[in-house]
Structure formats: C-alpha cells, structure tokens
Amino acid sequence: MSQGSNFVDYVKICCRSGRGGAGSAHLHRDILTSKGGPDGGDGGRGGHVILKGNSQLWTMLHLKYRKHVIAGDGESGGSSLRSGKTGRDEFLEVPLGTIAKDAETGEILFEITADGQTEILTSGGRGGLGNWHFKSSTQQTPRFAQPGETGQEQWMILELKVLADVGLVGFPNAGKSTLLSVVSAAKPEIADYAFTTLVPNLGIVSYRDNRSFVMADIPGIIEGASQGKGLGLRFLRHIERNSVLLFMVPADTNRTIEQEYSILLSELEDYNPELMHKPRILAISKSDVLDEELMEEMKQELPAGVPYVFISSVAQKGIQELKDLLWKSIV
Template sequence: MRFADYAKIYVTAGQGGDGSRHFRREKYVPKGGPDGGDGGNGGDVILIGNEQLNTILDLRYRKYIKAKPGEHGSKQRRTGADGESQKLEVPLGTVVFDAESKERLGEITDHEQELVIAKGGKGGLGNWHFKSSTNQTPQHAQEGKPGEERVVELELKLIADVGLVGFPNAGKSTLLSALSHAKPKIADYPFTTLEPNLGVVKFEDYRSFVMADIPGIIEEAHEGKGLGIQFLRHIERNNVLLFMVSAMTDIEYEYNALLNELRSYRKDLLDKPRVLAITKMDLKQGFELEEELHFDDEIPVITISSATGHGVDELREKLWELIQHAKEEQET
C-alpha cells in the first residue's frame, strides 16, 4: 500500500429539509388547522478512527465529499428523515485543520472515535409551530438551513513508541528490519526510505513495542530542504527517540546536527527521552571506536551492528525501559 500523510478535501454537509405548510383537509374536517411537519436535519461529514489503516491515500482521490440533505416535512406533522451522513475512515493520528482559517478542528487518536468536520443544516419548522390565537392559519414554514461547507486539511502523524531519527544511510531501515518483521527497502545509498515504515518489535516473553522508521533528515530540513518538514511531524507522536549515526562518519557532528534540526522544528521534541545508537560497528576493527565521544547531554550511547546482531539486544532492552518510563510519566 502506498503511504500518504496529507490530504486536502472539500466537504459539504447536507442541507436541512424544509418545513411543510400543510393544512388538515379531511372529509369531516373541511377547515382543519395547520399540520405541516418539520424538515429533517442534513447529514454530517464525519471522520472515524480505524486502527487498521496507516495511510490517508484514499482521500487524495475523493476531493469532494458531500452528505445527503434532509427530507422535507409532510402532513400530519410528519418530520422528514434526516440526511445520511458521510463517514470517512482515517488512521489513528490524523489531525484536521480548516484550510482557510488554519483552525485546528480536532484529531483522531482512538479506534472508532468520531469527529464531525462539517455539521448538517437544521431542518425547518413546519407551519403548525406558528399557530397562535391571532393567526389560526399560518401560511409560513421555515426553510432548511444549509449545511457547513469548508476545505479541510488532514495530516497524519504516526503513533509509535519509538521514532528513528538519523541522516540518510544511517542504517535505520536495516535496524527496523532486524528488530521486526517489517520489510523496508534497504540499499547502500542515501534516501532509500522515501516514506515512513512501521514495525512491531517483539520479545521472547511477549513484550512488544512499535517502531517508526522516518525518512532521512538532512541539515536545514526544518527550512524545507530535501524532504523538508513533511516527515518531521511524525516524530511528534513518538514516546522515545532513537538517534542513529553511522560509525563511519563524524559521530559528534552528526548527532549535534540532528539535535539542531529537531530543535529548530519544535524545541519541545528534545524533552522526549532519547538514545544514541552508533551503527555499522561491524565495519570497525574489533567493533571498537577509535575516538572517545563527548556530548553535552547525558544520552545513553549503544554501539550496534544490525548485520551481526552486536548490541541489538542491549538496545532493545534500553528502549523498552525508556518507553515504560515515558508512559508512567504521562499517567502522572
């Protein structure tokens, strides 16, 4: 399935049905009073969370979404049927904005959660509502109100326990493949990953967590360079950040450059717990680094080789520990 994390759609809720101006006309009641019923309400446009989905690609091909109008009222004070709502299934982590005002309309975080993004018009009142002592035969009934009409933007922010953060060719896809059953495209050149991949990391004792491989960041990505900020948003929903730097590069420089990109995009991302994995240690003599590393923060550093398995179990346990700690803090 192709991945898509952005869609812009035009939504129109259903118009309310008109109220009826009917009068009773029965055999023995030649001059009956007003009995026009109310119009039905127009249908809404509703988003529904579906935990089985991981893309909003379908909505890219449904640019115009329109709900059904309510039916008109009829005689004997019968209310018209409400219009059928349009229900759109979206993945968990979908955030909705009004395209013009940029107002945040809400987000979908739970399975089967519903969010109305365009409210149907209210049905008009029938003429029997307007009968009074001075007006026994009201000729007036209300017209139905129009439904809301707006352009909305949908953004998907992947929900995962761990987000992989690294420059292209840092070995993120290889690690995800080694830790889970995910099968991302892997090759020895930059930008192999052009869309996020999710994998479930399992332990022998049935523990598990979800890891997201986010396409490689480059310097000045927060300004739109390279793949730009289109994938940085996925980091926002992760509990733990796993920074990955190849042992064959200037490790301190690359780690600090990654920190700067996240800080420039959203400073509070650095409040998340993080780990630094130094990858491709199988290319180093004796799996040892020549230089001693110095970082301004006290980040845990683990050397790994996804090819040989060196350090992978240690990394997996450290990530589990940080995930549980992050969840405990969220609950307090």
C-alpha cells in the first residue's frame, strides 16, 4: 500500500454511549429486622466513548471501517447501598491534531493535541439514585428509585490536521514532492502532472547537529480552492497547523513569481485570514535552468519583505541555505 492509501484524515462514526443502571428500591430485611428502611444502592453510569491522543499514530486508517462504536451499559444498584458497576468505556486512539465535530451541526467539540490526552466524545447516561436518597421525615420507606438515564447516540466526525513544522504551499507541479524526497527520507509519489499529491506527505528533515524538523507537502492549491473548488478545502485545513509556510514557485512559471505568490497568498487568506500571521519563506524551484544574469533580473521582481532562496532539488542547489532559513523561522 502506498502512503496515499494508508493516509486517512477524515472519518464519520456513530457513537453510542452506555445507558445508566437503575437505582434499587430495596428495603432492608434480615433475621432481626422485618421492616427496615430503604437501602437500595445507586445504578452505575453508562460507559463513555472517549478519544485518546497517541503520538505514534499519523493516520485514522484503523477507524476507517469502524462505523459504530458502542460503550457498555451501567449495572443496577443492589441492596445494602451497593452501587451498580460502571459501564465499559470505549476508547478510540487518534493521532495528535485530531478535531472532533458533531456531524449534524458541524460544531467543533474539542481537539486532541497531546499524547495521552483524553476527551469524552459521547457521555454515558447517569445511573439512577437508589431509594435511600428519597427518605425523609414524611416518607420513611420510599419504595421507588430512579431509572438510569439513557445513553446518547450521535454521528461524529473526526478530522485530522497534520502537525508539522513546515508546510509546503504551491500550485500542482511546483516541485514540492521532489523537494521533500531530497531533504527527507519520505518517498512521495512523484510524476510530472498536476495533483500527483492527493494526501499530505510527511517527511523528517535532518538538520545540523542531529536536529530535525517535520515538513508536510500539502496537496497543490488551485485558484478557487478556498471556495471548495477541486480538492481545495479538504487540504487547506492541513496548513493551519504548520509553524512556517514555505511557498514554492517554479522558475519556469508562465506568470511572474510575484503574481503566482500573490494568488497562493490570497487563496490562503480567503480560507483563513489567521494564516497571514505565520512566517513565510519563498523558494524559487527548478532554478537550475537559470543563469546568473536571469536570476539577478528575477530578484528585482520578487515580492518585498519575504525571505527567498533559489533552489533546485534535482541539482541539489540552495538546499542547505533553504534548511538554514527554515530552521531560523521555526525556532
């Protein structure tokens, strides 16, 4: 299987939490007591459906075919104030960067960002109170208890936003996959046509002194992506998590470098204006086709205020300089 078929960043799951156990309406009886008071215990709560962060996971493939998750029911209370057993909680392990949403309303419930972090996705029903809770001066022997609450059944959406230090932003065919394969051990599928990358490819980039950082090749943006055109919105959300945005524009673009950069930028801004606050670096890829004179000319037309570097992944040109720039921005 390729990374593409392994990478699942969206699942829809029906979660059913457990029903709470009923409270007991027992009255105390033993050899010495024929008419004792109420001693019915409380019912146990129903099991929760719980998400748990796992830093070793990078996909939700293991949840792809699991459409229903059902937690256990709580047990009824017993005599002698014995509480019923709590229903079995159902844990779903998810990668860091997972967001839980209500499928019906689209409301974001919470986000898992730390290893071992747990959040209740669907709460179990409360157990009913036993009859001893209802004893009063006017009602010495209540013969009733509370039933348990029913569990909840809800469709939930789990979405993964890739957590990476550097997000590669560029039109299809800008050379992002090639760069990732050169600077890391990632082996993305590379071909010379648009939309080769249909899922984010992650690579760990080695840096000086045994340091490293994570780079994500996010699928190519096209004009209109922020309106949901093409594969747009599904992939733009992965950029939200990146610390630094590396814009890649090929030297052989039929627009100017500045025009192409501006289009990419406005797509990001339309999608989420907060992305404009992230540090940005511009890499002019495929620059092995340029001579010094042409490069000097192009420098005059580059967007102002953005650190830039001319690179060629194939010729290994400017790669270390790019890593230095990125490292400075991350730290």
